[in-house]
Amino acid sequence: MRHRTRARRTAPAAALLAATTAAALTAGCTRHEPPAGGGRTPTRTAAPPASSAPPAGSVLAVKIDNVSAARPQTGLDAADVVYAEQVEGGLSRLMAVYATKLPRTVGPVRSARESDLELLRQFHEPTLAFSGAQRRLLPLIDRAPLHAESPDEAAGAYYRAGDRPAPHNLYLRPARLLPSAPGRPALTTGFRYGPAPSGGSPTSARTVRYPAARFAFTWSARRHGWLVAMDGTPTVTAGGGRVAPATVVVQYVRIRSSGYHDVLGNRTPYTETVGTGKAEVLRDGRSFAATWSRPAAADGTAFTGPDGEPVKFAAGQVWVVFAPRS
Known part of the structure; x- marks a missing residue:
């Protein structure tokens, strides 16, 4: 599987992290994520050399914040599939999968979880957009058969909105990660579409x-x-x-x-x-x-x-x- 090389933090990503750390320290660190940043450090071991961009036809999966401070979300209605999962404290988080079209903006973007990697194995070389992850989870993400795109790998695709507090203000511009969506429903999950079955x-x-x-x-x-x-x-x-x-x-x-x-x-x-x-x-x-x-x-x-x-x-x-x- 090919991945983007993560040998060091790019200058734009470092600036994005520095600009939000102070706000995050005030707001408090939320679950897996480091304070409002991407979660990667310059000292971690780089992943094997890899391609610089996701392949054509890659579906886009975005981890989306779902606490009250994150609502209303942006781009949720454009997803082909929305997964809802339980996270720490009995709260919930969403993963939106885009296959038919890419919205202009998606967010707020939040951190990845271990079970996301298993869930996304259903898709062929998906692109995962996320804000960061716990340090010990990062090597698993690097080895997973997907293209991981946090602010450290694609700083130009993310921005911080000024009308919300960190960490609920990180947004993604999907077109800066993928040139286009595959243009067909996300059928690689095994889903079938068609007339309603009888009964019910x-x-x-x-x-x-x-x-x-x-x-x-x-x-x-x-x-x-x-x-x-x-x-x-x-x-x-x-x-x-x-x-x-x-x-x-x-x-x-x-x-x-x-x-x-x-x-x-x-x-x-x-x-x-x-x-x-x-x-x-x-x-x-x-x-x-x-x-x-x-x-x-x-x-x-x-x-x-x-x-x-x-x-x-x-x-x-x-x-x-x-x-x-x-």
Whole structure:
């Protein structure tokens, strides 16, 4: 796998870090990230020599902040797939995957987690945009089959917004990482799109809860999608539009402690996305029972109904919420 060489911090990246460190020290270090910066240091061992840019056709995955201070987010409505995961303290974070088109701006961008690397193995040479990571996790990111693009590798693609406090103010200009999106839906995950399966149960709303966060989805016939609310607040973009994915998947997974922790000593949850388990697919105002299966990390995730047939998704955006299985 090819990666961008990380032999030293570039001057623009160092300036970006220096400009935000003072603000971060006031705001406090948040979980895995070093204070509002990229998280890499000039003294770490460089990765093997690599290509200088992601390949054509690479999907873009962006880690997006999801605490109240980070809302409303920018560019969330343009993603093909949005993954919701549990992080430290029972809070949530998002990963948006862009395959059909690239928005002008995405953010706020935040740090990566160990389980992100397993999740992204479903995509061929994806580009991961993130603000930083815990020092011990960085070598794993370097060895993963993806193109890691933090502010240290691509300082010109990021900027700090002046209307929000650090660390909730880092934004990405995707066009400065990739010349274009692949132009087709993110089907490498194993997702199938098509007409709704038969059966299912009429469903108007569904809520998924984490210890300190919750996601609610309410069916809108007018929007032909599921209106999203997070922590009791309607989810809107920075432009004011409601986010309403056509399909919502509640995927029940094992969430265990990883070998990493935040600055307060809280263990980082690890979301296991390889294996099998129960799922619920919401589309067209109905709920469909399903089983998810992903035998190996390089495999896509398949969803099948009780009849053994694939459960197809509606055309449009898909949200996958990783819910803790009982």
